[in-house]
Amino acid sequence: MKQTTSPGIQPASRDSGARSVQWPRPGLAPPILSALELAQLLQTSLELERILDLFSQAIQSAFPHDGLVYENTACGLHIHSGRLSRHSCSYHLTTEERDLGEIRFVRGRKFRDSELHQLENLLAGLVYPLRNALLYRLAVEAAQTDPLTGLHNRAALDRLLPRELARFQRGGQPLAMLVIDLDHFKKVNDTLGHSAGDEVLQAVARCLEQATRKSDMVFRSGGEEFVVLLHVAQAKHGVEAGERIRRALEDCDRIQEAAPGFLPTASIGLAIATDSDTPRTLFDRADQAMYAAKSAGRNRVHAAPTPR
Template identity: 40%
Template sequence: MDMQLNTNNAQVARFPKGLPPRRSQPVPKHETLALLRLGNLLHTNLSSPWVIEQFYRESHKPVGYTGLIYQYPGENTGFSHGVLGGHNCSYDLVLNGDYLGSLDLYKAQGFSDNDLVQVEHYLHVLLHPLRNALLFQKAQDRAFRDHLTGARNRAAFDSDLIVEIELAHRHNHPLSVIVMDIDHFKKINDSQGHNFGDEVLKYISQAAQEVIRGGDQLYRYGGEEFVVIAPHSALDGTRLLAERLRLRIYEQNYGGIQGLTLSSSFGVAQLRDNESASELFVRADQALYAAKHNGRNQVVA
């Protein structure tokens, strides 16, 4: 098990980037029991955010650090816990050659050698559960990905919407959903062929990804219908987002075919108190139906 270490105490790098020196101090009995409990706990869940959160909860007091930042490039995985700032030590986590991300620990006072020994004891417990969680996350992402457009698929939407609604209700923040449908898409398939229709769907997915915010998520719900989950977004702001999406789709250049423009219709709904996922989606879908009934190429909220 390899860990690359860089510490920054009072802006002085105490160790160069690379493998830390081997630390041979025996683990105290009370710490051994705490590490065993932590290892058992971390192996009970395959969510990498949960694993990192529990690692922080169980280790920051015994070790004496105040906060951490975890980042895993390429997987949209990055989060922090506790109080950041002051002195820090940084680890690149590697297990049997597999890169598991970077972890920065923060402390008001500098990290002593004994602190770093204890940090590494806890980090070695973290590595296997974290690798398992990341492998599960990758497999789940493949299962939840629409292979044509690269957007997440309907199964992912059904799962993610339940989670986002629980978070919105728990933390009392707004949550909105956009349902969008490409107008008269069947004519594209009939006149240009299904292969070209597939390319158009890729263009639309890419254009939508460029318009939505960093915290939003795009899904291909089925056929030419897409959905956006917009956390922390109230109705008015989400309506404006849908309007930007509508304009972008209308102005998109689709494979260089002269004169080809596509319009799209949108339904928007904001989560209400005690509303379920199915109830929220039905209201957004009804708004989409109203947009189509009213002449298409518009947003209804």
């Protein structure tokens, strides 16, 4: 399968192993749609996961499959749904100006040539809705990224915190919040200038990324204040994470190079989420704990008491 089909759909591989997760689909499969009808259906959403799910359900009658995998390494995306199956077929999708990534379908029995021909026709209806969804995703990410540090910004925190808190309150992993404020940062700006202050903030961002896990979420919430959302089993693990970050910032060569003659440190407040917390109360408790750390002498971690 090396031939290229019309526009932007290139078969990549066939009958290779694939890994995916359970994907129950109750009820009957929907009727077969034309490529135009399919494109119109997919244009009802700009959410990438929703578009892929709509596409999979819509083509189930014409192209039965157990699941699909979508990958776009340039965007750091790996979306999978379905169940483990033996056979697969893959297609690389492009437009004139953009690489859209690869989509792979899996099922337990081999795909027939007639089915693959039908799929290639239907994939033409996916290409442009998929492109629009990727552009929308990039625009949302840009709007929620701090331009100076490259971290998530306050808008991203306002979007993600309610989601993470709701997951915890539905029985998910315990959630902790660290509010991190640089000590005496104003002196750096006043003495070395705002350019040096910007370099310090950029250095802090890199040190925070290195001192946290990939699963942790790091934000610049404003000025010299940063927030980390992380999942911890116990409160003491949150304190340990805060101490690890505090030491990393205190010993960070990048920060010291950006602000020669200063030893910037950070005061850190920790709050562990409870079932009664709202995003605002969780942030307020962590923020108050940060101010308590400053009042106690700065360059330390203070844990907020659990509310009664």
